[in-house]
Amino acid sequence: MRGKKSRPVRGMNAALADGEAGVGEILPARRPRALWQLGAAVAAAAACTAATAVTYHAIANRSISFSGEVTPAHTYYLNFPATGSVQTLLVRPGDHVHAGEVLATQQSSVAAANLQAARAAVAADTALIAEDEHPATDPNTAAQDQLALAKAQSDASSAQGALSLVQTDTASQITAQTTAISSDQTTLTDDETRYTQSCGSSPTPPTTPPTTPPAAPPPHPSPSPVPTMTPAGPIMTPLTAVKGPAAVVAATPDPALCQNLASQIDRDAANLAQAKAQLSGLQSNTQSQVQQDQAALSQSQSVVQAAQAQIDAQGSALTPATLAQARSQLATAQAQVAADALALQQTTILAPADGVVADTAGAAGDLVGPDGVHAYSGPAAQSGTLVDQQPGVQLFVPTPAAGSGTADENPGTSALITVYSSPLEVTAQLPESQMTTVHEGRTTSLGLTSDGRTLTGRISQILLDPARVPGATYYDVTITIDNPPSDVLAGMSVNVTLN
Incomplete structure (x- = not known):
């Protein structure tokens, strides 16, 4: 009898059916890992952690660079406090200087004369106060008073001489500056004429606006008044058509020639504006100096009057009001001595610290004041010129000015001496x-x-x-x-x- 086909046995009994492992077969347990394998795994994890920490530390502490610039400890821009001519310039760029070293001097004859007159006034006032406080009773009193009067008159004469000296000096400077203005005006007019003749079909070249001449110093009772010379009329007038042979213009103007002429006209206008600015500063400084010398002269004349009053009042008792007035005059004279001594000291520029001269902007004979030396800003600062229209290396550094910044409004100034301190x-x-x-x-x-x-x-x-x-x-x-x-x-x- 044919046996029945057996069904596949599943589950726990599958292994007992025909001796083969089935789905529910129970396999023997795996062999446990060796200790060296566990150690290797731990070491690998530790190495990874250490590498991560080192990398983080390196990233957190890496060097970072920044841009910097070498600079001096301090930069000094040195000018004379009062406007005047440079007498000597003793340093050049690159010179090493020490604190207190003389760098430049200014003409000081007027300041020295003012100081001498002020010291004489102090001496006269001191003598008068001593005489007032302790009247002399000896027979020589009259002679001493006469001597004091003579000394006061001499001091007044010295003050008058100082006033005359500054008048003469400033008059010559104003005359020279006015001549320079006339020369610059003539040069500008000639260049404009050339432009009209050569480039009649081109646009009219730029011109400078008229300027109002600065006010002259007020009149004074001195026998030698300071002459005030101002430019006559406007700087320029609009160009008119040239008649006659000069009216013949080339049919096709040369662009390069016209460009050069336009640039030259810009430079002429800048030079003219610079000369006018120098004249304005000179006249302003002249007015201040004249007023100062007039005050010194008035003070000396007051001393003369006091000395004469002392002679007239011989034998009369002095009142406290008279003594107080004399002491007030002495205090005023001493203050004037201090001011004149400072003015004389400021005609010399001293090195404020040890360092090196970085730049000088003038030479002996230049007119220098509190704002520095009037500097030509160069073609780079002039609008409409070839240099202004094309980029590249510029030999002149333009100096910015207030307003629109054009050269004819403010030519710009530069410090006479620039010192870098160590x-x-x-x-x-x-x-x-x-x-x-x-x-x-x-x-x-x-x-x-x-x-x-x-x-x-x-x-x-x-x-x-x-x-x-x-x-x-x-x-x-x-x-x-x-x-x-x-x-x-x-x-x-x-x-x-x-x-």
């Missing part, structure tokens, strides 16, 4: 994100971009006044250079790295 430093701007790690005394590496050298330095100052730009805030940091080489100059670029 030692050199590095100034860098750091973003606010780095300020938490910056402190005074932190060492830095300074890489010179000029030759690749690396210097060392330390942060010496942190300025807390922020510099804000859209989206960022920076702080200025000053770094002292350790043993700076002699060939490192102010203005060099530096890459600053915080160590």
